[in-house]
Amino acid sequence: MRIAPALTGLALATMVHAAPTQPVTSAAAALGYDDARHLLNRVGFGATQADVERFAGLTRDQAARKLLADTRTTAVTPPPAWTADSGPLRYPRAGEKASEAEKKMFQQEQIREGLQLRGWWVGEMLDTPSPLTERMTLFWHNHFVSSQQKVRLAKLMYRQNVTLRAHAVGNFGELLHAIGRDPAMVIYLDSAQNRKGTPNENFAREVMELFTLGEGSYSEQDVKEAARAFTGWSLDRSTGEFVFRRFIHDSSTKTVLGRAGALDGDQVLDILLAQPQTAEFITRKLWREFVSPDPDEAEVKRIARRFRDAHYDIKVALYGLLTAEAFYSADNRGTLVKSPIELVVGTLRQFDLKPGQTLPFAMAAAGMGQNLFSPPNVKGWPGQDTWINSTTLLARKQFLDRVFRVDETGTGMAAAPSETMLTKPAPKQALAPAGAQDEEKLRQAQFRRAMDRGLNSIQFDSTTWFAHFGAGADATRRAGDATRLLLATAPQTAPDPRSEPLALVRGIVLDVSYQLK
Amino acid sequence: MDRRSFLRLAATTPLIALPAGVTANLAWAGAPSGADYRNLVVLIELKGGNDGLNTLVPYTDPAYFALRPKLAIPRDQVIALTDSVGLHPALEPLLPLWKNREVAVLQGVGYPDPNLSHFRSIEIWDTASNSQEYLQDGWLTRTFDATPTPATFAADGVLIGSPDLGPLAGGGTRAIALANTEQFLRQARFAAPEGGSRNKALQHILKVEADILQAASRLSANQTFSTEFPSTGFGNAMRTAAQVIANQAGVAVVRVTLSGFDTHSGQPGTQARLLGELAGGIVALKGALDELGKWSNTLLLTYAEFGRRPRENLSNGSDHGTSSVHFALGGRVAGGLYGEQPPLDRLSGDGNPGHAIDFRSVYATVLDRWWGVPSQGPLGGRFAPVPMLRT
Numbered sequence: 072m073r074i075a076p077a078l079t080g081l082a083l084a085t086m087v088h089a090a091p092t093q094p095v096t097s098a099a100a101a102l103g104y105d106d107a108r109h110l111l112n113r114v115g116f117g118a119t120q121a122d123v124e125r126f127a128g129l130t131r132d133q134a135a136r137k138l139l140a141d142t143r144t145t146a147v148t149p150p151p152a153w154t155a156d157s158g159p160l161r162y163p164r165a166g167e168k169a170s171e172a173e174k175k176m177f178q179q180e181q182i183r184e185g186l187q188l189r190g191w192w193v194g195e196m197l198d199t200p201s202p203l204t205e206r207m208t209l210f211w212h213n214h215f216v217s218s219q220q221k222v223r224l225a226k227l228m229y230r231q232n233v234t235l236r237a238h239a240v241g242n243f244g245e246l247l248h249a250i251g252r253d254p255a256m257v258i259y260l261d262s263a264q265n266r267k268g269t270p271n272e273n274f275a276r277e278v279m280e281l282f283t284l285g286e287g288s289y290s291e292q293d294v295k296e297a298a299r300a301f302t303g304w305s306l307d308r309s310t311g312e313f314v315f316r317r318f319i320h321d322s323s324t325k326t327v328l329g330r331a332g333a334l335d336g337d338q339v340l341d342i343l344l345a346q347p348q349t350a351e352f353i354t355r356k357l358w359r360e361f362v363s364p365d366p367d368e369a370e371v372k373r374i375a376r377r378f379r380d381a382h383y384d385i386k387v388a389l390y391g392l393l394t395a396e397a398f399y400s401a402d403n404r405g406t407l408v409k410s411p412i413e414l415v416v417g418t419l420r421q422f423d424l425k426p427g428q429t430l431p432f433a434m435a436a437a438g439m440g441q442n443l444f445s446p447p448n449v450k451g452w453p454g455q456d457t458w459i460n461s462t463t464l465l466a467r468k469q470f471l472d473r474v475f476r477v478d479e480t481g482t483g484m485a486a487a488p489s490e491t492m493l494t495k496p497a498p499k500q501a502l503a504p505a506g507a508q509d510e511e512k513l514r515q516a517q518f519r520r521a522m523d524r525g526l527n528s529i530q531f532d533s534t535t536w537f538a539h540f541g542a543g544a545d546a547t548r549r550a551g552d553a554t555r556l557l558l559a560t561a562p563q564t565a566p567d568p569r570s571e572p573l574a575l576v577r578g579i580v581l582d583v584s585y586q587l588k
Numbered sequence: 589m590d591r592r593s594f595l596r597l598a599a600t601t602p603l604i605a606l607p608a609g610v611t612a613n614l615a616w617a618g619a620p621s622g623a624d625y626r627n628l629v630v631l632i633e634l635k636g637g638n639d640g641l642n643t644l645v646p647y648t649d650p651a652y653f654a655l656r657p658k659l660a661i662p663r664d665q666v667i668a669l670t671d672s673v674g675l676h677p678a679l680e681p682l683l684p685l686w687k688n689r690e691v692a693v694l695q696g697v698g699y700p701d702p703n704l705s706h707f708r709s710i711e712i713w714d715t716a717s718n719s720q721e722y723l724q725d726g727w728l729t730r731t732f733d734a735t736p737t738p739a740t741f742a743a744d745g746v747l748i749g750s751p752d753l754g755p756l757a758g759g760g761t762r763a764i765a766l767a768n769t770e771q772f773l774r775q776a777r778f779a780a781p782e783g784g785s786r787n788k789a790l791q792h793i794l795k796v797e798a799d800i801l802q803a804a805s806r807l808s809a810n811q812t813f814s815t816e817f818p819s820t821g822f823g824n825a826m827r828t829a830a831q832v833i834a835n836q837a838g839v840a841v842v843r844v845t846l847s848g849f850d851t852h853s854g855q856p857g858t859q860a861r862l863l864g865e866l867a868g869g870i871v872a873l874k875g876a877l878d879e880l881g882k883w884s885n886t887l888l889l890t891y892a893e894f895g896r897r898p899r900e901n902l903s904n905g906s907d908h909g910t911s912s913v914h915f916a917l918g919g920r921v922a923g924g925l926y927g928e929q930p931p932l933d934r935l936s937g938d939g940n941p942g943h944a945i946d947f948r949s950v951y952a953t954v955l956d957r958w959w960g961v962p963s964q965g966p967l968g969g970r971f972a973p974v975p976m977l978r979t
Binding site for chain 1: 609647704705706707708747750751753762763764765767772775776778779780787788789790792793794796797798799800803850852853899902903907908938
């Protein structure tokens, strides 16, 4: 492994001085309330009134530095206990004859652990003092995609998540090298099947197309040659650790992007990192994540050059984006669609809702099209407009409707379920006579019950929430304050200030503008 | 506002009162003579790239067994269709349809200069572009923009199993993604008619809301079938498809996605399971369409981003390939073999076969022959239809 260059502070310091092309006014401009809200909603999850007040008044430069200085590299929430098991992995091996019952048990165990993992991550997103770290961890999860659908072992998905978080706002080059050797990735992109003489091209292709260069910047021949360089990157099936198997590594000469030699996998990754296209590809993707759906190519090139010059210090790229003129431009406000996780976690954070159970909220996001640890394919969730279709828009609105529904039953906190209740498989009896349609109905009914329990564990307290604004009983000001905090663009239907506080909030979040950030 | 969104708005916004004659005239103007969208198309996407060579097996070709020492389907398991090709055993449920001459087997469907990336290749299929050409809109979107479906339709297309818009992406297409019909209708009350905007993301959300309102006002989930659907995800998707098709208000296209065909490793078990789900789902849908009397008005077509490489890899799987076999099924399909199996002794430098039928010829068959709408505009050129329909 390469040594981590201690770049961040230095590179940021250099950058501000060596920025003659950027007007001084933009970095030095002070953030108003709307600017601060915009910044925090773009880099975190649903900013509260207190969050916004903390950033209003800082300059753009100060705000970006403050965000980047406060990033964590580890989670604050304790992970499920099984993640600490150091024993050998339980894994029914292909060669050994596991009984059907053993296979089934393994499968159910992995499903259960996978659900706990989803609940844990949503819990971390809710509690972390460093939302940017979680947003970037999620960004990299959607960049260096692995899915539990294929990897199966929840423990490896957890370890990958830890790796993504450790480098989330660190160094992209180190992250790339770490991911190439990440056990979940080794399984997901078939590196373990990539052997001398019979290469499997899956990882070699995706590392160029999706992780670094982008389509069109390499040839089919580059893929074939690189695949040979990655031969031998494998997995110790008993420990779940990465292992390099020398005897299946192809040590002959390869040529990748014009560079020839007896290249190994790490050398190929370094060749990819040396290409300007890589920095531009990543910067463009970050632009779409944080700034606007339509990257400004000149700006992307400018920021990407700094990013590469800073040896891929991710903070340098983020600083460039968060202080770019385009970031605060009026044309780009409210132009990004909130991801399901942003909508769900953002809503909980924004309204000070502390659920007793977090898994139902991970499942709510899954119902809207974002099932953590299971992106649809190696390209990840395409995001933006594709988040919204007839199914997912209705799922979003139904979720919001239920969070802000007047609770007629008064069950409230009492109904919070235990984790086991939620993840326990359905009783056999109930499943036995069911046909396909009934099974589907049963599954939906279980899902609804789990959601009910989760939603019953939170209670929106409108009096306390509105008190944060300090507006007192002035109804018009109350409506204005809430709209300003909650919506990134003007509402399609102006809220009626005469509404009761709960109805007012409900009206605002059900406005389509609430789907945007 | 373009005409299509105007029609949509008129149809879904009760607040705007239009003289009845205006909408009637516009709706009439939108229905060209000859276009018949009562003929339904059901697209079945085999996502991930189904291995065509083990789907339609050239069971007498020594080259096939030489390329696939482990992966080849043993000759005695192949369901022979002719004395040289036969089906994967998991497709056996389709045999009665084949014998009834209602299955067209399209061999070697692909395109020149093939791309081996999942994402780029499916984009080429979805937009009906050339290999080096980048288009925004799906081929069906361009078709419906040029020749709109009747305004009374519940939607242009319904997507089941994957919300990815694929051939219905872009433009003014009214596409509805469904998990199941009952749930959709239950939730549709959350959609509210709202105004317009210049913000592209906001425009998109507003359009989805308008489409939901139109579809919800015209769909029902009351139909029950005596046909049993298999208890698989795909079986459920096909039941949802049947419910959509049962509605009085039409749709022109239903697209159902079956995922998991990217079999780089452990292919035999995975592909057998998926092909079994596929065949079971198709047979069930056929049963439901018979109940509705719509089998003769329906054309089922499979498609995928690519097939897989003839030479097996060492992971008991196969890597990304090029052309592949596809199926067309329906009461008015002229059963039989079309195209030809690309010869396995003449593979390209990267070990992949050429193609016999351009996928756009299949699309041209849908447009020119099935719907009676011009294909040249939407497909960006003239492609000869495949003579796979009975006239």
